[in-house]
Amino acid sequence: MIVDLLFILNWWSLMFMLGIIFFPLTVLFFPNFFDRGYIFSKILAIAVLSYGIFLLGTLHLLPFTRINSIALLLVILITIFLKFVFVKKDKWFLKKELFLIIREKWKIILFEEILFLITLFFWAYIKSFQPEIHGLEKFMDFGFINSILRSNYFPAKDIWFTPLSINYYYFGHLVTAVLTKISDVPPNISFNLMLSMLFSLTFVASFSIGMNLMFFISKKKRYSGKILYFSGFITAFFVTFGGNFHSIYAFFKPYSVENPLPFWNLQFLPNLFPNSYWYPNATRFIHNTIHEFPIYSWVVSDLHGHVLDIPFVLLTIALLFSIFMSFFEQNSLENQKSKIKDQKYSFNLKILNFKLKLLPFNFSLLILLGFILAIMYMTNAWDGAIYLLLTFFVLFFLEKEGEEFKNKILSFKFFLNIIILIFSFILFTLPFSIYFKPFASGIGLLCAPDFLIKIGKIGPFLFEADHCQTSPFWQLMILYGFFYFLVFSFFALIFKSKTNIKDLFVIILIMISTILIFIPELIYLKDIYPAHFRANTMFKLVYQSFIMLSLSSGYIISKIVIYAKEGLEAKKRIIVLAWLIFFIPFFVIISIYPYFAINSYYGDLKIYQGLNGTKYLNNLYQDDYKAILWINKNIFGQPVILEAQGDSYTDYGRISSNTGLPTILGWTVHEWLWRGTYDIPAPRINEVKTLYETSDTKITNAIIKKYNVKFIYIGKLEKQKYSKLNETKFKKIGKIIFSNSGTKIYKIIL
Incomplete structure (x- = not known):
């Protein structure tokens, strides 16, 4: 410890x-x-x-x-x-x-x-x-991280498809590698x-x-500092710990995952709480889809792009809100002054010579936004597009709120700002995009009419038969009902009191979030998964929707708290009490999800194991563990090592993953996805099998030379996978450099 x-x-x-x-x-x-x-x-x-x-x-x-x-x-x-x-x-x-x-x-x-x-x-x-x-x-x-750590230059090598580079969004993994290298952890x-x-x-x-x-x-109303901290903590709780209404199923008889039923149609069995609830179901509730959210990501602990990108997402939202704040702060100042000849706004930062011109925006700020959007694209591509859209909306609404633009449609300066933003975004992505080949094969229309299905494809748009999945409204409300309860409360509040232009930023977040929820009900991005054809589209969109709605919810609750504190006459008291009758149980339901998830995944927090993420190998594959330690200590650079090929989400690929050494083929389905077609990785399956099983030295040498293989790994999984494994030929063309029990590493000498 x-x-x-x-x-x-x-x-x-x-x-x-x-x-x-x-x-x-x-x-x-x-x-x-x-x-x-x-x-x-x-x-x-x-x-x-x-x-x-x-x-x-x-x-x-x-x-x-x-x-x-x-x-x-x-x-x-x-x-x-x-x-x-x-x-x-x-x-x-x-x-x-x-x-x-x-x-x-x-x-x-x-x-x-x-x-x-x-x-x-x-x-x-x-x-x-x-x-x-x-x-x-x-x-x-x-x-990915280990491959980057072994790299001198980029793009980093694909550990599961030598000699090609990673064809995926790996900038977040690079950030991890950078911090790892500097900290020497x-x-x-x-x-x-x-x-x-x-x-x-x-x-x-x-x-x-x-x-x-x-x-x-x-600012002007001078609320107590306590409300600021309350707003901060409740917002942080929603984003980081918040669940959805699915937790209510913990009190009911379990349903079939293939055919989820409304909880009100199930038997109420509170005595099953909490042991009957399986927390991943909250992220797979709508059949053949994925709709995860941050607390699930923290629990299952995949260091994947959508998780690595969350801080950059929040930075982008914060930057946009800073622009929003500055715009209205400046407008407030302008209303207090007489005519000003120069419309360059400085925001009390003369000492930094920082003049934020709204609109047009300060050039450096647009470049920064383009840069962060590029970072998001290289980390998790969908987020780059989503927050480019959010940026457009924020700039558009600020354009329409500007005094000099109220009677115009859109100004030339607005389009110039957008061009600068997009140009900087493209420019900063170039070091990544020139090596990256997109693997989405089109945009599919859900429930396309027959006449379009007969056409099949128009440009990037696909019209496929039997691709008609939609989400029942009641299921969407299970997933997002808590947020929209608050949203409707918010609109009722601002309608009753008076719309404050300062609410506009939150309204924009709500609007974009709602659009993201409904997009996968209309279209999907075509990938390799036949039955789950809209799963990835929904996953990437609603993940960001959840974050933006969580941020909005913290603000809404804080506004309601302020409303409740500003005098409780009889009528208002009744309204607040009625609202609390719904809010309190709703809040409890979405708040108990971490209890199920953390206790389930982390074994009720009973056995402390430390932070060593590979120590488990010493119990599961002891010989492999010793071999991995030896490789990481004695083999430098990224020479190719042969290991058994296997299916995704199995223990195959363990050597390349834990060392960063590339192999001929690792997880096949992943490479199928990244390369865009099964035809590219498929031939390598037999080549790896042949290399392990053939007794023909010429064939062996040909494959070794083709992929520049330097080391042969023979361990428990290799022996299980290739029952006819022929080790004799490796003794002729190489020498044993590591041996422990039945595990061996040969160094090829040709």
Whole structure:
């Protein structure tokens, strides 16, 4: 436990340092935030640092090593120091403006840092009861990270399809590798620390957004500081821990997963609570679909793109809200002044020479938005598109609210801003996109009419028979009913009191979230899964919908609390009590999901195992575990190693995943997805089988030369998979460099 504690403190100290280095930038871009965007300095730091390493590695200008990574960080530090801290017109900015900001905001900054540390420790502690990098997508995620760690340049090699590079969105895995390399934490530990950090960043970043949403409307009304913290915590809870109404099934007789029934049609059996409830069902409730949400992701612990991207998602939303705040703050100032000749808005940041022109927006801010959107695309492609859409909506509504544009449709400057945004987005994705080949094969229309099915395809649009899945309304309400109960309460409140233009940002979030929920009821992106053809489309869209609705819900509840506190005459008291009668049980239902999920996955938190994610191998595959340790200590670079090929979500691919050494073929279905067709990985299945089983030396040598195989691995799974395994030929063309019980590694000598 002491060793784990030191690893956690090491990781935290690195993130603390990164946040401090980038804090002057968040002061710049979050001028009206109550906390000056402190927590987002950490997220911005890992984005900029990782992208710099990625860009230099892709251009083959700087190899990815620990020394080079630290050197780049020092260059960034010096640049920020000289630009924002050291000299500004012969004045010490650190002594003056930044010092004043820190002196004014030190309490909230310290509070958020402590909150970050506490939540980091909290989830690391939870993870220590089930740290295994095993099951679901973990072999893939860990393999990506290990491949990147062994890479000098990019793109990183695909461990399961030598000699090609990864054809998937792996920037989040690169971020993990960068932090792993700089901190010098072993990857089997850093995997779990990264998950814990993502949890922590999500909680505190959501707290910051929730707090600032309330701070924005409370400035003139001078609400108590308690409401800001309440708003922050309730928002953080919804985003990080919130479930859905599916938890109510814990009190009813279990249903068939193939044919889910409304709970009111099932027998009420409260005595089954909590043992009868299977928590993954809340993410697979609508048949043949996936609709996950963050707490499920934290529990099952896949370090996958949609999880790695959450901090960048929250950074984007925070940046857009900062723009939104600044726009209305400036409009408020303009209303108090006489005519102003120059319409350049500075927001009390003259010392940084930061003029945020609304509209057009400051060029550097548009570039930053394009950069973060590019980061999201390279981490989880759907998110890039989703938040590009959200950005368009925010800019559009600000355009329409601007005084000089009220009587116009859209201005030239607006389109110029959009062009700059898209151009910067494309530019920053280039180091990734020039090597990436998209594997979606079209956009399918659900329940297409017969005449379109006969046509089959028009451009990218597909019209396929037997592709007519829709979600019953009652199931959608089980999944999202809590949010829309609050949404309708919100609209009733603002209709009754008076619409506040400052509510517009939350209204935009609600609107985009609702659109995302209904898109997979109309169309789907074509992939390789025949029965689950809309599963991935729904998954990627509603995951972001859940986050945005959670952020909105924290704001809505805080507004209702304020409404309730502003005098409780008889009529209002009745309204509030009636609302609470519904809200309290609804809130309890969505709040108990973590109880089921955490206890189920982590064994009721009974056996502490530590943060070592590969230690399980010592029990499950002891010989493999020793071989993996030996490989990681003695084999450098990325020579090709032959191991048994197998199906996805099995234990095959364990050697390549745990070492980062590429093999001929790993998880077949994954490669089928990434390469776009089964025809590409299919021939390799027989080649691997032939290589293990043939006695023909010529055939063996031909395949070895074709894939430049340097090592042959023979272990328990290889012997199980290939019953006719012929080891004699390997003795002729290689030598044993590792042997333990029945496990051997041959080094090829041709």
